[in-house]
Amino acid sequence: MKGETAAxxxxxxxxVSDGSAAAAVSDSQRQEAQKSRKPRRRTKYKRENFFEFLxxxxxxxxxxxxxxxPLMELVRYSLTDWNMLKKTYKYVGLENWKWFFTTMDTxxxxxxxxxxxxxxxxxxxxxxxxxxMCALLLNRMTKSFAFMRSVIFMPHYIAMSxxxxxxxxxxNENYGVFNYILKLLGFGPVPWLSSSSMAIxxxxxxxxxxxxxxxxxxxxxxxxxxxxxxxxxxxxDGASKVSVFRYITLPLLAPTTxxxxxxxxxxxxxxxxxxxxxxxxxxxxxxEVLVYMLYQMTFEDYRIDRASVVxxxxxxxxxxxxxxxxxxxxxxxxxxx
Amino acid sequence: MKKWLSLFLAALMLxxxxxxxxxxxxxxxxxxxxxxxGEAAPSDSAQNLHEVTEPVEIDFWHxxxxxxxxxxxDSVAAEFNASxxxxxxxxxxxxxxxxxxxxxxxxxxAHSGVPAITTINAPRVLNYASSGxxxxxxxxxxxxxxxxxxxxxxxGLRDSAGDLYAIPFGISGGCCIYNKTLLDSLGxxxxxxxxxxxDWCKDVYEAxxxxxxxxxxxxxxxxxxxxxxxxxxxxxxxxESVLDDERIVSFVQDLRELCQAGYxxxxxxxxxxxxDDQMAAFSLGEIAAYxxxxxxxxxxxxxxxxxxxTAIGVSGTDAEPVTTVSGACLVIYEENDQNTKNAAFQWAxxxxxxxxxxxxxxxxxxxxxRESCEISAMYEEYPGAEGIFDHADRIVGKNKSPxxxxxxxxxxxxxxxxxKGDVAEADFEAMWENTKKEVDILLADA
Numbered sequence: 001m002k003g004e005t006a007a008x009x010x011x012x013x014x015x016v017s018d019g020s021a022a023a024a025v026s027d028s029q030r031q032e033a034q035k036s037r038k039p040r041r042r043t044k045y046k047r048e049n050f051f052e053f054l055x056x057x058x059x060x061x062x063x064x065x066x067x068x069x070p071l072m073e074l075v076r077y078s079l080t081d082w083n084m085l086k087k088t089y090k091y092v093g094l095e096n097w098k099w100f101f102t103t104m105d106t107x108x109x110x111x112x113x114x115x116x117x118x119x120x121x122x123x124x125x126x127x128x129x130x131x132x133m134c135a136l137l138l139n140r141m142t143k144s145f146a147f148m149r150s151v152i153f154m155p156h157y158i159a160m161s162x163x164x165x166x167x168x169x170x171x172n173e174n175y176g177v178f179n180y181i182l183k184l185l186g187f188g189p190v191p192w193l194s195s196s197s198m199a200i201x202x203x204x205x206x207x208x209x210x211x212x213x214x215x216x217x218x219x220x221x222x223x224x225x226x227x228x229x230x231x232x233x234x235x236x237d238g239a240s241k242v243s244v245f246r247y248i249t250l251p252l253l254a255p256t257t258x259x260x261x262x263x264x265x266x267x268x269x270x271x272x273x274x275x276x277x278x279x280x281x282x283x284x285x286x287x288e289v290l291v292y293m294l295y296q297m298t299f300e301d302y303r304i305d306r307a308s309v310v311x312x313x314x315x316x317x318x319x320x321x322x323x324x325x326x327x328x329x330x331x332x333x334x335x336x337x
Numbered sequence: 338m339k340k341w342l343s344l345f346l347a348a349l350m351l352x353x354x355x356x357x358x359x360x361x362x363x364x365x366x367x368x369x370x371x372x373x374x375g376e377a378a379p380s381d382s383a384q385n386l387h388e389v390t391e392p393v394e395i396d397f398w399h400x401x402x403x404x405x406x407x408x409x410x411d412s413v414a415a416e417f418n419a420s421x422x423x424x425x426x427x428x429x430x431x432x433x434x435x436x437x438x439x440x441x442x443x444x445x446x447a448h449s450g451v452p453a454i455t456t457i458n459a460p461r462v463l464n465y466a467s468s469g470x471x472x473x474x475x476x477x478x479x480x481x482x483x484x485x486x487x488x489x490x491x492x493g494l495r496d497s498a499g500d501l502y503a504i505p506f507g508i509s510g511g512c513c514i515y516n517k518t519l520l521d522s523l524g525x526x527x528x529x530x531x532x533x534x535x536d537w538c539k540d541v542y543e544a545x546x547x548x549x550x551x552x553x554x555x556x557x558x559x560x561x562x563x564x565x566x567x568x569x570x571x572x573x574x575x576x577e578s579v580l581d582d583e584r585i586v587s588f589v590q591d592l593r594e595l596c597q598a599g600y601x602x603x604x605x606x607x608x609x610x611x612x613d614d615q616m617a618a619f620s621l622g623e624i625a626a627y628x629x630x631x632x633x634x635x636x637x638x639x640x641x642x643x644x645x646x647t648a649i650g651v652s653g654t655d656a657e658p659v660t661t662v663s664g665a666c667l668v669i670y671e672e673n674d675q676n677t678k679n680a681a682f683q684w685a686x687x688x689x690x691x692x693x694x695x696x697x698x699x700x701x702x703x704x705x706x707r708e709s710c711e712i713s714a715m716y717e718e719y720p721g722a723e724g725i726f727d728h729a730d731r732i733v734g735k736n737k738s739p740x741x742x743x744x745x746x747x748x749x750x751x752x753x754x755x756x757k758g759d760v761a762e763a764d765f766e767a768m769w770e771n772t773k774k775e776v777d778i779l780l781a782d783a
Contacts, residue, residue: 085468085470086469172614174614196754301740301743
């Protein structure tokens with residue numbers, strides 16, 4: 001019979017070390033025993049996984065609720081004609097998107113993008129370069145240098161709104177301290193905030209004054225992590241200070257620079273409060289950054305439908321730039337040192 | 338576990354897309370059916386529109402942070418509450434106009450916590466009316482026995498269809514404030530016509546070496562000047578501007594000449610900067626006169642160490658100068674039930690009755706709401722204020738376009754650039770054409 005033949009074919013005799021013959025065990029019986037063990041192991045594995053999943057769910061839920069859900073809603077609003085004050089709205093398809101691309105110029109959207117990019121590039125350049133310079137200059141563990149580091153970092157403690165209010169008066173064209181000092185030095189008054197060509201640079205100056213200390217601190221921490229061996233080796237080889245900076249310090253600070261570039265870029269692109277307090281987007285929209293324009297569109301004009309389109313495009317732009325920066329980072333920045 | 342997480346995330350995303358979906362979303366609202374602005378609220382047939390039939394507590398949101406003003410409102414509310422037992426008013430300070438607007442927008446979007454009545458900035462009335470969120474008040478006013486509100490003031494709070502949507506409360510308007518002591522000593526009284534104004538500026542400058550008049554970057558004040566000097570509204574009928582009108586162009590070019598010659602100045606980049614600069618310059622004697630809001634008059638008169646004079650404005654036509662309605666008014670929200678709206682209207686008319694309105698004007702230097710108001714006591718405390726407050730009948734409404742504010746800001750900004758010399762004379766035509774184009778797009782988009 002087939003079964004008997006199969007059993008005989010798989011019959012094996014195992015001789016154990018003490019010479020006694022063990023009971024013959026067929027392959028099929030072994031497989032049967034294994035199968036009966038697997039469900040228990042899989043169940044335990046599934047139970048553990050599910051428990052881990054449950055632990056993570058609240059955090060994921062919060063992230064989705066506070067990040068992803070608003071984004072989904074934004075996409076939905078962009079397809080409606082919702083005025084925040086009205087009780088009814090209807091879906092209008094891609095009308096708002098058409099409005100965005102056809103009136104980008106006349107609705108100051110392009111101008112706001114341009115102003116935001118100019119502000120961001122200028123702000124980044126100043127805070128990173130000057131922050132690095134301050135870190136290099138003050139990278140010594142003495143009391144006087146520690147004091148100077150504290151002084152440079154101090155503006156970071158002051159809320160941006162307070163800074164903006166103080167600088168409104170410091171930069172006042174008629175009664176400000178800056179123009180008073182310029183007058184004493186024999187120069188004429190500078191229209192810090194009242195000139196459309198000057199206002200954006202004044203905002204960059206104020207924001208940079210506040211931001212340099214933070215970048216300096218990050219660079220200082222990174223510099224503490226650079227091994228002294230590199231510098232000693234360079235000294236032995238007779239390298240100049242400039243060469244040491246260029247070939248040792250700068251490359252080893254690349255990860256820190258990349259980190260600051262990404263984080264400060266996103267933060268600069270989202271600038272709002274300094275513009276709202278100091279210039280309200282003027283004069284003549286010369287400081288009307290994108291977030292300020294969004295705020296006006298939403299809370300002054302109540303056009304949340306159109307503001308959603310602008311917000312989504314802004315989000316996509318930030319995402320693309322950040323992704324490109326990350327990609328560049330992967331290629332150019334060496335984290336191994 | 339990754340599979341579970343992915344499934345969970347996907348489910349949440351899909352849920353968020355469908356959860357609040359639907360072609361149209363409508364709130365409950367008092368009457369259920371959405372109304373178009375201009376129609377009287379379909380009242381419950383059993384209820385007289387003025388009558389409060391059930392005891393109700395209503396929230397009154399206001400923007401007065403000044404202790405004296407907030408306390409006055411609280412005391413009037415307490416009096417009102419004590420005088421009857423159907424309506425209890427709870428005044429709540431929310432913040433400035435933008436804060437109230439934000440809170441109201443949030444409450445309306447959430448359909449929860451919508452107050453019965455709030456103060457809002459007068460220019461917002463049109464926007465709110467066109468959105469259908471505030472109650473039209475003509476039917477309420479029709480039942481009012483002592484309706485002696487200034488008609489022009491009320492007209493300023495009507496929409497383009499002529500329906501009334503707000504009650505005047507803390508109304509203000511642009512005006513001119515001048516150093517009377519200085520002008521009397523120079524023998525150069527503040528002028529009444531635009532032609533006299535131009536000569537007056539030159540004379541004051543030549544006599545003192547200082548700026549005669551300071552204009553401000555402010556859409557309100559610029560709007561008033563345009564109206565008075567040219568006799569026309571730069572925004573036309575609200576669908577297309579008339580910025581290319583000869584009279585408007587001539588006025589703007591005159592302004593530039595005056596500023597470039599040093600006789601006048603154009604201050605500020607935003608409203609706050611302008612006011613602070615102007616007050617500082619005025620108190621230091623660096624300018625002889627400037628444009629400001631009527632609510633500042635009391636403060637200025639009491640703080641200056643010279644005599645202050647006031648005027649509504651200067652006219653470039655045969656008409657008397659006017660000022661346009663600004664400041665705060667009271668609006669009742671459509672979202673609430675009829676009983677609440679009736680209660681809110683009762684409170685609004687009590688707050689703005691002749692006695693209370695007079696007391697409010699004397700204390701705050703805001704325009705009185707009613708013709709029967711008696712405010713002569715104000716001139717004892719603030720001598721010189723009669724130049725404005727004797728002319729409460731000369732408050733008129735602004736342009737009825739819902740984007741009037743945004744459009745006038747564009748104009749004020751362009752005027753500022755030009756008169757300060759940021760735009761060359763040769764480029765004025767192109768610049769002004771662009772300004773008109775921008776304004777017309779805004780008006781058409783509204």
